[in-house]
Amino acid sequence: NRQNIDVYRSLIFALFLASSMALVFGCGEAPVDAESDVGMDEDIAEDVEPDIPEPEPVTTDLSPGWHHIENTAARRTRHTAIRAGNKMIVWGGWGGDFYNTGQVYDPHAENFFSVWGPTNTLRAIEPRAYHTAIWTGDEMIVWGGMNGENETVKLADGGRYSHETRNWQELAPSPLSGRAIHAAIWTGDEMIIWGGVLQNDEYATDGAAYDPQSDSWRTIDAPDGYTGREVYKTTVWTGEEMILWGGRLLNGVPASDGWRYDPTNDEWTEIAVPPEPINFRAAHTSIWTGEEIIIWGGYYASGSYARETSRILSYNPTTDSWRIIPRDSITASGRNYPSGVWTGEEAIFFGGITDRAQNRGIRINPATGVSQSLADSNRPTARVAHSAVWLGAKMAVTGGDDRDGFALSSTYVYVP
Secondary structure (H helix, E strand, O other): OHHHHHHHHHHHOOOOOOOOOOOOOOOOOOOOOOOOOOOOOHHHHOOOOOOOOOOOEOOOOOOOEEEEEOOOOOOOEOOEEEEEOOEEEEEOOEOOOEOOOEEEEOOOOOEHHHHEEEOOOOOOOOOOEOOEEEEOOOOEEEEOOEEOOOOOEEOOOEEEEEOOOOEEEEOOOOOOOOEEOOEEEEOOOOEEEEOOEEOOOOEOOEEEEEEOOOOEEEEEEOOOOOOOEOOOOOEEEOOOOEEEEOOEEOOOOEEOOEEEEEOOOOEEEEOOOOOOOOOOEEEEEEEEOOOOEEEEEEEEEEOOEEEEOOOEEEEEOOOOEEEEEOOOOOOOOOOEOOEEEEOOOOEEEEOOEOOOEEOOEEEEEOOOOEEEEOOOOOOOOOEEOOEEEEOOOOEEEEOOEOOOOOEOOOEEEEEO
16 A cells, blocks of 8 residues: 555655654665675775776767666665766765765776776765765765764765865865755855755755855855755756755645745745646656756645656746646656756656656657657666766766665666
């Protein structure tokens, strides 16, 4: 029944709160995933730089479709992955232990061990999962998250990592209380942290902005009428404003309101409500195209029953208006917590969870309204709580939980 499905989801990953349950995080021993005999590198787990074997050739000129990147990474889920120039930096997460290690994926490398190289752990911040990471153009900034063996601890610290020098630097203490599953965006000048789950498992209603030039913070208060909610996949940066919409409220009910934040003037504005019957949404993913926000996945309220949706929504901040994008050609089912990237022409969504993790996805061209399912051939292992990053000509998908809740080490590349 539906209640059992909600309990299953909350045990797989702590993002899914049943309306009557507190946030749960599973920290038991996770076996090596069945798809590969490559597990956690013991040297990396001990923060020691691994020996580099003889390089092996890899293919970098890939045909359209899915491609499995062999022997790539440590098992990890609830990690972060960001685009850093033409590379992807994967950091932190959990895979039987909490990690403060990372790896760098270079899709243009000519040999295996320049494809994946560990980030330096010297003076790295403490291990964590459910944190955030952004790229400033020079550094990766990590903040917040949780760790702990028997009782999870929400963190309020962070660090800056330079891929060029491979050095870490701690951030100045923040004015925020410890939290996880929050939102983080980079404005070009500041990293804005908003919302999240607090130590008491309630949703935060505040935020702060960090300036790396001065290594200083400023507080951001919530607008009048704002209710705490899950925001980590529902927040985007437009180039001028941070926009968040919907999200799961503490009682499990999806929200229908949304807000725009102008950091220059420190001002909030409430946005228009989408058309019925899908004007409520939670556990969805939002993608910024440069002109509008594309929203897919999640669930909406139908009486007291939460139902996944494959309806595609679009919000235009210039006109403060919504539209529903046709879904005639979509065969991918609705799901919660899919990953999403923007290619410059299309939004690509993949994975997520219904009653179990999914391994299908969709492509959406908002200009033409054309939507299509991703190729089935060689598609990845089903997963949720994974990461997806657009690298200029291909999408890299790595890590996450499989259908049994075990952390994955595999990475796949999708070429449109």
